[in-house]
Structures are given as structure tokens and as C-alpha cells.
Amino acid sequence: MQSPLPFFxxxxxxxxxxxxxxxxxxxxxxLFFSVLVxxxxxxxxxxxxxxxxxEVGSADHGNMVLEVxxxxxxxxxxxxxxxxxxxxxxxxxxxxxxxxxxxxxxKQWMWKxxxxxxxxxxxxxxxxxxxxxxxxMGSEDVIHDFYVPAFRVKMDVVPGRYNTMxxxxxxxxxxxxxxxxxxxxxxxxxxxxxxxxxPAEYAAWLSDEGGDLNPVSAGEKLFSQLACNTCHLPNGxxxxxSLNGVYGGKVLLADGSTIIAxxxxxxxxILQPKAKIVAGYQPVMPTFQGLVTEEQIMNLTAYIxxxxxxxxxxxxxxxxxxxAGKK
Amino acid sequence: MTVAPVLPEKHYLNETYxxxxxxxxxxxxxxxxxxxFSVTLFFFxxxxxxxxxxxHLLSPSGFLLSADxxxxxxxxxxxxxxxxxxxxxxxxVLGNFLVPLxxxxxxxxxxxxxxxxxxxxxxxxxxxLYSMVNGGLDTGWTFYTPLSTVYSNSAVAPxxxxxxxxxxxxxxxxxxxxxxxxxxxxxGMTWFRLPLFIWAHxxxxxxxxxxxxxxxxxxxxxxxxxxxxxxxxxxxxxxxxILFQHLFWFYSHPAVYIMxxxxxxxxxxxxxxxxxxxxFGYHFVAAASLAIAVIGFLVWAHHMFVTGQSTYAxxxxxxxxxxxxxxxxVKVFNxxxxxxxxSISFDTPMLYGLGFIGLFLIGxxxxxxxxxxxxxxxxxxxxxxxxHFHYIMVGGAIMGYLGGLHFWWPKITGRMYSEWLARLxxxxxxxxxxxxxxxQFVLGYLGMPRRYHVYPPEFQVYxxxxxxxxxxxxxxxxxxxxxxxxxxxxxKVAGSNPWPATGLEWQTASPPPTENxxxxxxxxxxxxxxxNRPELGLEVPGGAAxxxxxxxx
Numbered sequence: 001m002q003s004p005l006p007f008f009x010x011x012x013x014x015x016x017x018x019x020x021x022x023x024x025x026x027x028x029x030x031l032f033f034s035v036l037v038x039x040x041x042x043x044x045x046x047x048x049x050x051x052x053x054x055e056v057g058s059a060d061h062g063n064m065v066l067e068v069x070x071x072x073x074x075x076x077x078x079x080x081x082x083x084x085x086x087x088x089x090x091x092x093x094x095x096x097x098x099x100x101x102x103x104x105x106x107k108q109w110m111w112k113x114x115x116x117x118x119x120x121x122x123x124x125x126x127x128x129x130x131x132x133x134x135x136x137m138g139s140e141d142v143i144h145d146f147y148v149p150a151f152r153v154k155m156d157v158v159p160g161r162y163n164t165m166x167x168x169x170x171x172x173x174x175x176x177x178x179x180x181x182x183x184x185x186x187x188x189x190x191x192x193x194x195x196x197x198x199p200a201e202y203a204a205w206l207s208d209e210g211g212d213l214n215p216v217s218a219g220e221k222l223f224s225q226l227a228c229n230t231c232h233l234p235n236g237x238x239x240x241x242s243l244n245g246v247y248g249g250k251v252l253l254a255d256g257s258t259i260i261a262x263x264x265x266x267x268x269x270i271l272q273p274k275a276k277i278v279a280g281y282q283p284v285m286p287t288f289q290g291l292v293t294e295e296q297i298m299n300l301t302a303y304i305x306x307x308x309x310x311x312x313x314x315x316x317x318x319x320x321x322x323x324a325g326k327k
Numbered sequence: 328m329t330v331a332p333v334l335p336e337k338h339y340l341n342e343t344y345x346x347x348x349x350x351x352x353x354x355x356x357x358x359x360x361x362x363x364f365s366v367t368l369f370f371f372x373x374x375x376x377x378x379x380x381x382x383h384l385l386s387p388s389g390f391l392l393s394a395d396x397x398x399x400x401x402x403x404x405x406x407x408x409x410x411x412x413x414x415x416x417x418x419x420v421l422g423n424f425l426v427p428l429x430x431x432x433x434x435x436x437x438x439x440x441x442x443x444x445x446x447x448x449x450x451x452x453x454x455x456l457y458s459m460v461n462g463g464l465d466t467g468w469t470f471y472t473p474l475s476t477v478y479s480n481s482a483v484a485p486x487x488x489x490x491x492x493x494x495x496x497x498x499x500x501x502x503x504x505x506x507x508x509x510x511x512x513x514x515g516m517t518w519f520r521l522p523l524f525i526w527a528h529x530x531x532x533x534x535x536x537x538x539x540x541x542x543x544x545x546x547x548x549x550x551x552x553x554x555x556x557x558x559x560x561x562x563x564x565x566x567x568x569i570l571f572q573h574l575f576w577f578y579s580h581p582a583v584y585i586m587x588x589x590x591x592x593x594x595x596x597x598x599x600x601x602x603x604x605x606x607f608g609y610h611f612v613a614a615a616s617l618a619i620a621v622i623g624f625l626v627w628a629h630h631m632f633v634t635g636q637s638t639y640a641x642x643x644x645x646x647x648x649x650x651x652x653x654x655x656x657v658k659v660f661n662x663x664x665x666x667x668x669x670s671i672s673f674d675t676p677m678l679y680g681l682g683f684i685g686l687f688l689i690g691x692x693x694x695x696x697x698x699x700x701x702x703x704x705x706x707x708x709x710x711x712x713x714x715h716f717h718y719i720m721v722g723g724a725i726m727g728y729l730g731g732l733h734f735w736w737p738k739i740t741g742r743m744y745s746e747w748l749a750r751l752x753x754x755x756x757x758x759x760x761x762x763x764x765x766x767q768f769v770l771g772y773l774g775m776p777r778r779y780h781v782y783p784p785e786f787q788v789y790x791x792x793x794x795x796x797x798x799x800x801x802x803x804x805x806x807x808x809x810x811x812x813x814x815x816x817x818x819k820v821a822g823s824n825p826w827p828a829t830g831l832e833w834q835t836a837s838p839p840p841t842e843n844x845x846x847x848x849x850x851x852x853x854x855x856x857x858x859n860r861p862e863l864g865l866e867v868p869g870g871a872a873x874x875x876x877x878x879x880x
Contacts, residue, residue: 005788082645143634154704156633182778
């Protein structure tokens with residue numbers, strides 16, 4: 001099935017052909033220059049080999065046209081490579097809207113993954129083919145990195161923040177994923193398999209085992225257990241702002257600036273509530289640092305995200321005027 | 328045609344005898360030898376770790392070491408090689424020996440500070456060796472937080488303190504070079520008559536002085552976080568682990584240029600001498616060294632494209648990375664052009680010179696794949712990176728270092744090594760090196776992450792090739808160690824200018840007297856000018872020899 005000395009890994013995502021084409025372009029350019037310089041050196045070595053012991057070379061010592069030429073031409077080629085690489089990268093950093101979101105937690109030395117319906121996996125990830133997948137990733141200890149060679153993508157998983165990564169699997173199959181940021185003793189075995197499935201099979205697999213609450217329900221339960229709901233009333237009359245419609249919109253802060261309410265903002269507001277105070281509210285919220293696990297934060301975030309579609313109260317809480325009118 | 332050369336009666340090696348005369352010397356040439364012994368020791372320590380790594384990886388399940396031991400091996404390999412071998416190798420050994428000689432000075436500007444820098448290096452080395460035998464180090468040479476500051480169970484603190492201390496030896500050496508090059512050039516040795524080796528060391532000294540304090544601060548903060556629990560980088564204490572990476576690479580990327588720039592300086596000397604021709608585009612090659620030193624400070628975050636840093640930052644750093652590639656390309660083109668119209672001989676140093684161009688070309692060009700954002704997301708932190716930086720560090724810096732050692736060995740020791748053994752070793756090194764590291768490019772593109780003590784079986788073929796190459800490479804390194812040592816005592820007497828070459832260092836005896844020159848030389852010729860130097864005894868076309876170029880009174 002595979003050649004004994006393979007060169008390219010399998011192409012199994014939307015990014016794989018892009019990365020491979022760019023790679024091949026750079027490779028051909030580099031081959032051209034290496035062969036050129038090597039041939040010139042060999043040519044010079046043959047043509048200008050010393051003939052008598054006392055022979056000296058010519059007095060020639062430079063040429064402005066050549067200098068400008070071999071500065072400007074490589075520069076133009078390099079800028080072309082830069083632009084092409086930038087295009088591929090911006091695409092990789094810009095997730096489309098319609099993603100299937102999967103939460104990923106890395107810890108020494110295992111991966112915990114959770115499907116949108118709450119099904120949990122360890123060192124295994126099941127995804128449907130031809131669907132945009134977004135991984136929302138956090139770490140419980142050191143920096144890890146989620147890397148799928150067949151998809152040509154990786155992203156560091158950094159404690160203290162969320163990193164996200166998206167891809168669209170294009171081929172049904174089973175592919176390695178690795179931790180590619182050195183994370184201590186068992187770094188090398190902190191990996192597993194991504195299984196790309198036919199959508200129907202994926203749906204069947206998802207409903208196969210319904211033991212776990214989905215993240216939104218788990219988050220809703222936590223929201224009342226931790227008494228978040230005593231202040232964050234949905235109608236905006238509580239001591240904290242209403243969270244209805246907050247996710248994805250602009251929030252007006254006490255210092256007059258606005259911020260997009262994304263996963264990172266929600267996470268920070270749970271752990272360091274005083275970092276960004278919503279305009280019109282007092283900094284009274286206690287920190288939950290050390291009281292909630294990464295998974296619980298992800299569940300809370302999932303619940304708050306689900307409130308995106310809830311009616312925004314008239315007293316718009318923290319929602320900035322421009323965003324209040326959206327949808 | 329002339330009588331066989333004899334060694335001078337008095338020279339820097341036999342001026343005084345005894346341990347004290349070496350340990351308390353302020354002679355830059357003796358200090359260079361002190362550095363030579365110490366960095367060679369670390370080279371073989373680092374090489375031993377490398378051998379363990381390669382042997383272990385023969386089998387996908389790894390048959391030699393435990394996970395923890397393997398992690399210590401690659402970490403200590405990196406720390407020994409980078410901080411205690413590569414960074415000091417060319418500057419502190421060859422630079423120390425040659426900077427004063429090449430510019431016609433009697434010593435460096437601050438001879439006692441020069442000796443101090445060696446002692447500082449030794450103190451740092453002792454701390455790091457202590458950590459190696461007493462708990463080891465398993466953080467990776469990059470010391471990424473919070474792994475290094477919170478989670479590692481190894482002896483991080485003494486190793487970090489060792490690297491911190493050693494940094495000061497680098498700063499002192501850089502300072503000494505800068506002041507020496509500015510103030511102690513012989514009469515007539517203008518800036519644009521300086522050998523390109525000096526330009527390269529000037530650029531290196533700037534990087535050492537500006538960059539090294541940053542790594543010192545960074546490692547200081549990491550040590551405080553580990554020992555006293557102060558929260559700089561640990562997110563649980565409100566710190567930012569990515570901040571560490573910014574600070575670390577702000578030094579550690581320019582540090583790559585500390586390792587490669589001096590090697591480029593050596594190559595310019597070798598190509599000019601063995602092609603008997605002025606380096607093509609002298610001013611451009613000199614300016615390229617400075618450009619690399621300056622732009623090299625602005626590319627650090629290309630090590631962090633997949634940390635989740637802002638897309639705009641990634642774009643800016645990728646752009647600057649492509650810019651820094653240009654001066655290196657300019658150097659390669661100029662070296663190649665130097666060969667045309669030359670009179671080329673293939674003595675051992677030239678084999679290293681030509682080998683350097685080939686390997687540096689591959690090392691430099693593969694940097695484009697990593698500087699390009701689109702391909703970096705796939706090959707970052709894989710064996711592709713490992714192969715790339717070994718082509719620069721080993722194929723570039725070490726080839727340059729060995730080429731330089733062979734070229735100046737007759738000057739340093741007054742004696743010549745066995746030419747056929749030396750050529751054999753150069754060929755063995757070239758073959759062994761490529762067999763070791765070329766397969767790693769493929770491994771990386773196939774997706775094998777670095778720092779893995781076990782790996783999926785489909786990667787085995789390339790790993791076996793790499794290990795086979797490493798065994799050849801090991802022989803290639805042992806050979807010069809043996810025949811160069813032998814030659815230092817029993818080699819044929821070389822004479823003051825055996826190649827012959829044009830630099831001032833060849834105008835004095837081999838080995839040179841303690842004060843380098845009995846009479847301060849006066850320079851009346853351009854760098855690498857073979858045409859107006861009748862004293863070299865070469866056949867100048869048209870016999871256009873002007874007045875004696877060496878006015879010595």
C-alpha cells in the first residue's frame with residue numbers, strides 16, 4: 001500500500017493539498033538553486049584547478065551588476081514564498097462559522113476529548129468526513145501540542161489560555177495524532193488516533209453511548225451549583241451582567257473600551273473576574289481560580305455560548321450598543 | 328627549493344613552563360588553547376549523549392534507555408553542544424587566537440578580562456556538569472515553562488545557573504573583540520583591509536553583547552520561579568508561559584548567528600587562500616555579516632508560529648525571516664564567484680570550505696520551509712527542524728570550525744598534520760553527516776515529532792539510516808582529534824606561511840612569539856591581495872611586483 005521509502009504522508013484534510021503544493025514549490029526552487037551552485041562549484045573546481053605550485057588567481061574582485069542581481073532576484077522569490085505561506089496560514093488561523101466544536105484537554109500524558117453531545121474520549125477522536133471541525137484546546141499542566149500529520153496541522157495547547165484549531169477531514173480513515181511539544185517523561189506516547197467517519201456512521205457512533213451529559217447541560221448544572229445564576233440573571237437586573245447573547249458580540253468595558261466576547265474572554269472572566277469589568281457593574285465577582293477544572297470551565301463556556309441565541313434583555317447588560325442590535 | 332623550515336627558538340608555547348604559567352596566563356594564544364581543551368571536552372560529552380540517542384532510536388520501541396533517561400540525553404546533548412561547545416568554539420578558540428594576530432596587535436585589549444572570561448566559562452561549566460551527574464536535566468535545552476519551572480523533577484536550577492554564568496564569558500569575549508578591533512589595528516590596517524574573519528567576529532561580538540544579557544535575565548526569572556515560586560511564567564500564579572518563549576528566543580535565535588557568523592568568517596579565509604584570489608564582493612560579504620547580526624534580532628518569534636500568537640505577529644516575523652535569508656544567500660553567491668578565475672587547490676581546509684558551502688546551502692534553504700508560515704504549521708517541532716538546525720550547526724558551524732583548525736593548526740602548533748589522513752577524515756565526515764541528517768528531513772515531513780523516545784514503526788527505516796550515519800560521523804570526529812594531537816608534537820615543521828596566505832597572522836613565526844610580532848607590522852595592501860605581495864614567492868602574471876609590501880621599520 002505504501003512505498004518502502006515514503007516521502008509525503010497521506011493527504012486527509014482540506015489543508016493537506018495546500019501545504020504539500022507550497023512545500024513542493026519551495027522544494028523545487030531550492031533544488032534549482034542548490035543544483036545551480038553545486039554545478040558552478042564543480043565547474044570552477046575543474047576549470048580553475050591549480051596548475052603550477054606558484055600560480056595565483058585573477059585580480060578580479062567584484063561586479064556590481066552581479067551583486068544587485070543575486071540580491072534582488074532571491075529577494076523577489078523569497079517575498080513570493082512569504083506571501084504564499086501567509087495565505088495558507090491565514091486560512092488555517094481563520095475558522096469558518098459552521099464548525100463542529102470539540103473540546104480538547106491535554107494533561108501529562110493523555111488527551112481528553114469531548115464531542116458536542118457530551119461523549120468523552122481518551123486519546124481517540126472521531127469526526128465526520130467533509131465537515132469543518134474546530135478543536136477548542138486547553139491544558140491542565142504544561143504546554144502540549146495537538147498534531148495530525150495527515151491533516152498537516154498542529155497547534156500548541158497552552159495552560160492558562162484556549163487555543164483553537166480547525167480543519168476539514170476529506171478522507172475516511174484512521175490517522176495518527178501526536179503531542180508535538182515536548183511535555184516531560186511520556187511525551188512520546190501522548191498520542192492516539194483520529195478516526196474520520198462517514199457522517200451516518202459518525203451519527204450512529206455518537207448516539208452509541210449516551211452516559212455523559214453534553215457540555216451545555218453539564219455547564220448549565222454547574223452554573224447553578226456554583227451559584228453563578230444568583231447574580232447573572234437572564235433579564236439583566238442582577239449584580240452581574242446578563243449573559244444572554246453575550247458570546248460572539250461586543251462588550252463595553254468600564255474603561256470605555258470594547259472587546260469581542262470569545263472563549264478566551266469568558267475563561268478569563270471566570271478565573272480573573274477583575275481583569276475586565278463590564279461597564280455599569282461593580283467588581284464584586286470572586287475568582288474561581290483553582291475551584292473549577294479545565295473541563296468544568298469548558299462546560300461553563302459551552303453553556304454560556306448556548307445563551308447566544310437567547311433574547312438579550314432591554315437593559316443590555318454588558319452588550320455594547322452596536323452589538324445589541326445584531327440578529 | 329629552500330631549506331626545510333625550523334621552529335623558532337622562543338615562541339608562546341615554550342616561553343614559560345608549568346601549570347601556573349598556563350592557568351595565570353594573559354596571552355590570548357594560550358587562553359585560546361585553554362578554551363580549545365574545554366570546548367573539546369564538552370564536544371565529546373555532547374557527542375556521547377548524541378550516540379546514546381541514535382543507538383536508542385534504532386528500534387521503534389527504543390531498546391537502550393528509559394523514557395526519563397532518553398529525555399535527559401537529548402536535553403544534555405543540546406545544553407553541552409550549544410552553550411558549552413558551539414557558542415564558544417570559533418570565537419573563543421580561533422577568534423581568541425587570531426583576532427590580535429590578524430589585525431597586527433600584541434594581544435586583545437583586556438588580556439586579564441580575557442582570562443577571566445575563561446574562568447567564568449569554567450565555573451558555569453562546573454555548575455552544569457554538577458546538574459548532569461546529579462539528577463540530570465530533562466527540560467529540553469529550550470527550558471520551556473512551566474515544564475522547567477514547575478513540573479520537571481530534574482536538576483534544573485544548577486543547570487540554569489551554569490548557563491547563566493557562562494553567558495558572562497560570552498559577553499566578556501565580545502566586549503574584548505569589539506574594543507580590540509576598534510582600537511588596536513596596526514598602522515595601515517583600515518576597516519576595509521580587515522580580513523572577513525574579523526568582520527564576522529565584529530558582527531558576532533555585537534550579538535554577544537546585546538543578546539546574552541536577555542538570556543541571563545530570562546533564565547534568572549525561570550530560576551526564581553522554580554526555587555522561590557515567584558509567578559513569572561506559570562499561569563497558575565498569573566504568569567505567562569509564552570512570555571518565556573519570547574524572551575528565550577530573543578537571545579537564542581541570534582545565538583544561532585553567534586554560531587554561524589564566525590564559521591562564515593573562516594570560510595571566507597579558506598576560499599580566498601586556496602583559490603589564491605580576493606574574496607569576490609568583499610564589501611558585500613562584510614556588510615552581509617552586519618545585516619545578519621541586525622536582522623537576526625528581529626526574527627525570534629518564528630519559533631512560535633503555532634503557539635497561538637497573533638496572526639499579524641506571525642506575518643511580520645515570517646516576513647523578516649525571509650529578509651534575513653538574503654544576506655546569507657549573498658555570501659554563498661560571492662564565495663562561489665570567488666572560485667571563478669582562481670587557482671584552486673584542494674588541501675584539507677579547502678575541502679571543509681567547499682563542504683561548508685554545500686551543507687550550509689541545504690541548511691539555509693531548508694530554513695525557508697520553516698520560515699514560510701504555511702509549511703511551518705506542518706513541520707514545526709518535527710525531525711525536519713532537527714535536520715535543518717543540524718545542517719546549520721554541524722554542517723555549517725562545526726565544518727567551519729574544523730576547517731579553521733586545520734588551516735591554522737600549523738600556525739597554532741608550528742607543525743603540519745598528515746594530509747592524507749586529514750582528507751580522509753573530511754570525506755568521512757561529509758558522508759557520515761549527510762547520511763545522519765538527510766533522512767531526518769523526510770522523517771519530519773512524514774510527521775515524526777522531535778524528542779520522542781519511542782515512535783511508530785513506519786518511521787524505522789529512516790531512523791536506522793540516521794543511526795548508521797551517526798556511527799560514521801563518530802569515526803570522522805575521532806580521527807582529527809587523534810592526528811591533530813599527534814601532529815602538535817611530532818608533525819613536520821610547517822614554517823611561518825605554509826599555504827601561503829595573505830593575512831598578517833602568516834607574517835610572523837609559527838608558533839608566534841608571545842608578543843605576536845617583534846616589530847609592529849605596517850599594512851600597505853588590500854585584504855587577500857596575492858598580486859602585490861612578492862614576499863609570498865608566487866608567480867604574479869606580468870611580474871607586476873611593486874615595492875616590498877612589508878615595511879618593517
